[in-house]
Amino acid sequence: MLGNALLLAFRELRRNVMRSLLTMLGIIIGVAAVIVVVTLGSGATRQVGQQVASLGSNLLMISVGKRMGPGQTSGAEAFKIADAEALARDVDGLAAIAPVASGSTTAIYANENWSTNVSGSTEDFFTVSNQPVAEGRMFTTNEARRGASVCVIGPTVATKLFGLQNPLNKRIRLQKLSCEVIGLLKAKGQSTMGTDQDDLVVIPLRTYQRRIAGNQDVNLIKVSMQDNVNTDQVKQAIEGIMRTRRHLANTEENNFNVMDMKEIAAMLSSTTQTMTGMLSAVGAVSLLVGGIGIMNIMLVSVTERTREIGIRLAIGALENEVLLQFLVEAVVLSSFGGFIGIVLALGTALALSGVLQVPFVFQGGIVIIAFLFSASVGVIFGYFPARKAARLDPIEALRHE
Amino acid sequence: MTSKSVMADNVLPPLLELHGVTKTYGMGDARMHALAGINLKLNPGEFVAVMGPSGSGKSTCMNILGCLDAPSSGEYLFQGVNVGGLTRNQRALLRRHYLGFVFQGFNLLNRTTALENVELPLIYRGLDTASRHRLAKAALDAVGLSSRETHTPGELSGGQQQRVAIARAIVTEPSLLLADEPTGNLDSKRSIEIMELLTSINRDQGITVVMVTHETEMADYANRIITFKDGLIESDQKHGN
Ligand SMILES: Nc1ncnc2c1ncn2[C@@H]1O[C@H](COP(=O)(O)OP(=O)(O)OP(=O)(O)O)[C@@H](O)[C@H]1O
Ligand SMILES: [Mg+2]
Numbered sequence: 001m002l003g004n005a006l007l008l009a010f011r012e013l014r015r016n017v018m019r020s021l022l023t024m025l026g027i028i029i030g031v032a033a034v035i036v037v038v039t040l041g042s043g044a045t046r047q048v049g050q051q052v053a054s055l056g057s058n059l060l061m062i063s064v065g066k067r068m069g070p071g072q073t074s075g076a077e078a079f080k081i082a083d084a085e086a087l088a089r090d091v092d093g094l095a096a097i098a099p100v101a102s103g104s105t106t107a108i109y110a111n112e113n114w115s116t117n118v119s120g121s122t123e124d125f126f127t128v129s130n131q132p133v134a135e136g137r138m139f140t141t142n143e144a145r146r147g148a149s150v151c152v153i154g155p156t157v158a159t160k161l162f163g164l165q166n167p168l169n170k171r172i173r174l175q176k177l178s179c180e181v182i183g184l185l186k187a188k189g190q191s192t193m194g195t196d197q198d199d200l201v202v203i204p205l206r207t208y209q210r211r212i213a214g215n216q217d218v219n220l221i222k223v224s225m226q227d228n229v230n231t232d233q234v235k236q237a238i239e240g241i242m243r244t245r246r247h248l249a250n251t252e253e254n255n256f257n258v259m260d261m262k263e264i265a266a267m268l269s270s271t272t273q274t275m276t277g278m279l280s281a282v283g284a285v286s287l288l289v290g291g292i293g294i295m296n297i298m299l300v301s302v303t304e305r306t307r308e309i310g311i312r313l314a315i316g317a318l319e320n321e322v323l324l325q326f327l328v329e330a331v332v333l334s335s336f337g338g339f340i341g342i343v344l345a346l347g348t349a350l351a352l353s354g355v356l357q358v359p360f361v362f363q364g365g366i367v368i369i370a371f372l373f374s375a376s377v378g379v380i381f382g383y384f385p386a387r388k389a390a391r392l393d394p395i396e397a398l399r400h401e
Numbered sequence: 402m403t404s405k406s407v408m409a410d411n412v413l414p415p416l417l418e419l420h421g422v423t424k425t426y427g428m429g430d431a432r433m434h435a436l437a438g439i440n441l442k443l444n445p446g447e448f449v450a451v452m453g454p455s456g457s458g459k460s461t462c463m464n465i466l467g468c469l470d471a472p473s474s475g476e477y478l479f480q481g482v483n484v485g486g487l488t489r490n491q492r493a494l495l496r497r498h499y500l501g502f503v504f505q506g507f508n509l510l511n512r513t514t515a516l517e518n519v520e521l522p523l524i525y526r527g528l529d530t531a532s533r534h535r536l537a538k539a540a541l542d543a544v545g546l547s548s549r550e551t552h553t554p555g556e557l558s559g560g561q562q563q564r565v566a567i568a569r570a571i572v573t574e575p576s577l578l579l580a581d582e583p584t585g586n587l588d589s590k591r592s593i594e595i596m597e598l599l600t601s602i603n604r605d606q607g608i609t610v611v612m613v614t615h616e617t618e619m620a621d622y623a624n625r626i627i628t629f630k631d632g633l634i635e636s637d638q639k640h641g642n
Contacts, residue, residue: 011517311510
């Protein structure tokens with residue numbers, strides 16, 4: 001009986017290619033939309049998560065001015081190297097501390113030039129930024145102390161200036177400073193804020209101050225804390241010391257800002273999760289719309305096919321045989337459509353994740369849910385109207401227009 | 402002669418009997434009797450022509466005989482079995498194994514080749530592919546359509562569609578072949594061919610044939626002519642060839 005049903009079902013499907021394709025299209029779109037959205041959404045969430053992790057454990061940024069982003073000042077007096085040294089000495093629980101002075105500069109090599117961010121800092125910079133040197137080496141304590149003309153460059157700068165050449169031991173020019181490339185930073189990609197973290201040149205702080213900035217200023221102190229220390233206590237300790245060092249009276253507000261990067265990152269990641277949630281809702285709606293499409297086509301086709309059902313009944317088909325045929329047709333269409341939808345969705349998600357630069361995260365759960373949903377819509381709406389028709393007297397079904 | 406026919410009746414039980422069968426359509430004022438009380442007995446091997454004006458209830462009666470429709474009242478016995486007491490599935494099996502039906506409106510599956518249309522009842526009978534093909538081809542051959550096996554109803558003339566419908570009805574070699582105006586769309590040459598086909602399956606295979614027709618020349622092939630009028634049997638005559 002199943003063999004007959006399969007034979008009859010496949011004959012009908014082949015005969016009605018257009019109808020079959022339309023039904024499948026509803027399923028394909030429904031399944032594909034929701035899978036693409038959820039896959040990309042979770043890719044974005046994963047990316048934020050990775051970026052949070054790559055920020056390093058417990059990073060604090062101490063910047064000049066009030067509640068402003070890193071590198072921005074509001075007229076308040078800049079830090080000095082001594083401030084960083086005082087913090088290193090007097091605050092418990094710090095893992096590394098990197099005073100940073102930075103600015104935008106054009107880096108030149110041969111005929112190539114590239115406008116980038118140059119940061120002067122200490123060896124701790126690489127630890128605190130969680131961006132180690134991938135090739136070559138970082139500058140030594142000695143080089144840092146005497147302000148040697150050496151630099152470590154990010155992958156973006158390397159590509160822009162050197163193309164495919166090996167940048168190590170070449171000399172690049174930063175304004176008046178000619179410095180030797182001694183190291184290449186590990187690629188880190190975009191930051192949570194969307195800036196390219198590989199587009200920078202790191203040189204010793206003293207070199208920066210003397211040869212580029214021409215002053216003793218430090219704009220930013222990056223601090224990484226040891227594991228298992230209380231962030232708020234460390235923050236308070238830093239604020240206490242800095243207030244004293246900057247001679248602030250009790251009534252005065254801080255003219256510097258201690259930012260907890262982890263907090264910001266967590267906020268961003270929850271934003272991404274909200275976005276994913278919303279996109280999933282959009283996906284669910286498209287799945288629903290796809291489902292309604294399937295339902296319509298199924299209903300229309302069964303109405304159309306009531307006469308066919310009548311003919312089959314008239315020449316001796318049992319109600320169950322007719323139903324089994326319709327069920328097989330619906331199952332074949334739904335699962336085939338679902339399968340195409342899944343393949344299409346994964347392909348699209350893969351391509352889009354490349355374009356949007358988010359990782360491709362395969363979400364098996366949503367694939368199964370989307371498939372089961374549209375398959376059951378297809379089967380239910382293929383089956384029940386057919387059952388209604390198959391219960392008619394043959395003559396009534398035959399009279400149906 | 403009378404004694405002989407009584408003898409025959411005793412030897413062969415009737416193929417089917419209708420007792421006071423009525424069919425009413427509509428309710429209240431719109432109520433009308435398509436069949437107003439039909440009594441009929443058919444013996445195996447008969448070739449019956451059903452005649453009568455349009456709207457006299459011929460098709461309605463055929464549908465009831467074909468177990469496609471249920472009477473509003475009265476009793477239908479097929480080979481002694483009360484059809485009214487059968488389940489839907491039992492009636493379907495009755496159609497599948499004993500009945501062949503040629504509809505007034507052909508009722509072929511659209512977009513389906515002639516061969517596949519003729520094969521359909523055999524699929525439900527559970528025949529294997531090879532026998533299905535053989536029998537379906539033979540049936541199409543018998544109605545003179547062997548060259549049109551792969552044509553769909555849309556690609557066939559009305560007469561050709563009618564012949565496919567006939568092939569589908571005879572392919573199962575039913576006990577009873579019900580044909581509602583099988584020559585309605587055919588020219589006289591084709592009509593005569595079809596009548597000869599029906600005569601031969603009636604004579605050679607012993608299939609009982611009930612055929613609705615408006616044409617007396619076609620009715621001449623039958624050995625019994627029943628005339629309907631206003632939902633009643635007006636006359637029922639043996640017809641000698
Ligand atoms: N489904 C229906 N609903 C209401 N009335 C019907 C229905 N089917 C048939 N009738 C009526 O029953 C009567 C008998 O119809 P039937 O089809 O049996 O006539 P017929 O003898 O086959 O006519 P024809 O020679 O034109 O085919 C007609 O008056 C018709 O209008
Ligand atoms: Mg009629």
